[in-house]
Amino acid sequence: MTIALETQGLEKSFGGLRVTRDLSLKVTRGARHALIGPNGAGKTTVINQLTGVLRPNSGRILLEGSDITGLSVHKRVLRGLSRTFQINQLYADLTPLETIGLAVSERMGRGGDWWRRMGTRDDVNAEITEILSRFHLLDAMSELTSTLPYGKQRLLEIAVAIAAKPRVLLLDEPAAGVPESERHDILAAVAALPRDVTVLLIEHDMDLVFSFADRISVLVNGGLLTEGAPDEVARDPQVRAVYLGEAADA
Numbered sequence: 034m035t036i037a038l039e040t041q042g043l044e045k046s047f048g049g050l051r052v053t054r055d056l057s058l059k060v061t062r063g064a065r066h067a068l069i070g071p072n073g074a075g076k077t078t079v080i081n082q083l084t085g086v087l088r089p090n091s092g093r094i095l096l097e098g099s100d101i102t103g104l105s106v107h108k109r110v111l112r113g114l115s116r117t118f119q120i121n122q123l124y125a126d127l128t129p130l131e132t133i134g135l136a137v138s139e140r141m142g143r144g145g146d147w148w149r150r151m152g153t154r155d156d157v158n159a160e161i162t163e164i165l166s167r168f169h170l171l172d173a174m175s176e177l178t179s180t181l182p183y184g185k186q187r188l189l190e191i192a193v194a195i196a197a198k199p200r201v202l203l204l205d206e207p208a209a210g211v212p213e214s215e216r217h218d219i220l221a222a223v224a225a226l227p228r229d230v231t232v233l234l235i236e237h238d239m240d241l242v243f244s245f246a247d248r249i250s251v252l253v254n255g256g257l258l259t260e261g262a263p264d265e266v267a268r269d270p271q272v273r274a275v276y277l278g279e280a281a282d283a
């Protein structure tokens with residue numbers, strides 16, 4: 034199996050606090066992989082090292098076999114490693130149609146030009162429509178982003194990231210704050226992305242994790258406790274003890 038994203042012996046400390054401990058993680062191409070763990074286990078710190086926001090103290094990060102440990106955030110995005118934009122990074126005064134149009138055009142290297150030629154290119158229009166449809170935004174495509182329900186704004190965050198055609202997408206609690214009835218729609222839209230997009234998800238909601246992931250890694254105190262298929266992880270007594278607790282019995 035081809036490995037899309039890998040860490041080798043990753044270490045990160047904040048002062049005397051060792052937050053990532055000898056972490057070696059492999060995310061297979063096309064996987065729907067979840068990184069779970071109790072509060073403070075170090076999940077966000079791992080994502081921040083993967084995206085380049087934080088530098089590890091030691092260890093390596095490989096994207097499709099190339100060492101990206103020393104690359105800037107921007108260079109990693111150009112190589113195909115993206116995380117979702119946060120809602121506060123969306124353009125409040127643009128519509129989803131304009132936002133995705135701009136994101137697709139920027140990827141094609143003609144950001145500013147798009148405003149003049151909006152709607153004139155069939156290939157661009159088809160791609161914008163496909164992305165809006167995939168993330169259930171067609172019906173809201175002409176409304177201002179600031180007026181969209183929270184769940185739609187979160188879908189738009191992911192849609193913007195997808196418009197950059199990432200090879201690996203990192204999602205840090207993409208459904209946080211969304212009403213329970215809509216959370217599954219968000220993860221289902223991500224799970225249904227073409228398999229050439231590999232997804233690594235951090236998520237607290239175990240229902241979502243187990244309905245989404247085909248592989249789960251469990252982080253405790255910055256180190257990997259165990260890793261496996263969802264049913265193996267759910268059965269693992271160590272996992273039940275430290276993390277899932279009652280939820281694993283459900």
Ligand SMILES: Nc1ncnc2c1ncn2[C@@H]1O[C@H](COP(=O)(O)OP(=O)(O)OP(=O)(O)O)[C@@H](O)[C@H]1O
Nearest residue numbers: 047048050052070071072073074075076077078079
């Ligand atoms: N910039 C920082 N400086 C100092 N300590 C930090 C910093 N960032 C995170 N930490 C500490 O590192 C540990 C891991 O934090 P992190 O946010 O990565 O965990 P997490 O698993 O994502 O937690 P949660 O599930 O609660 O979001 C915590 O003890 C946190 O307080």
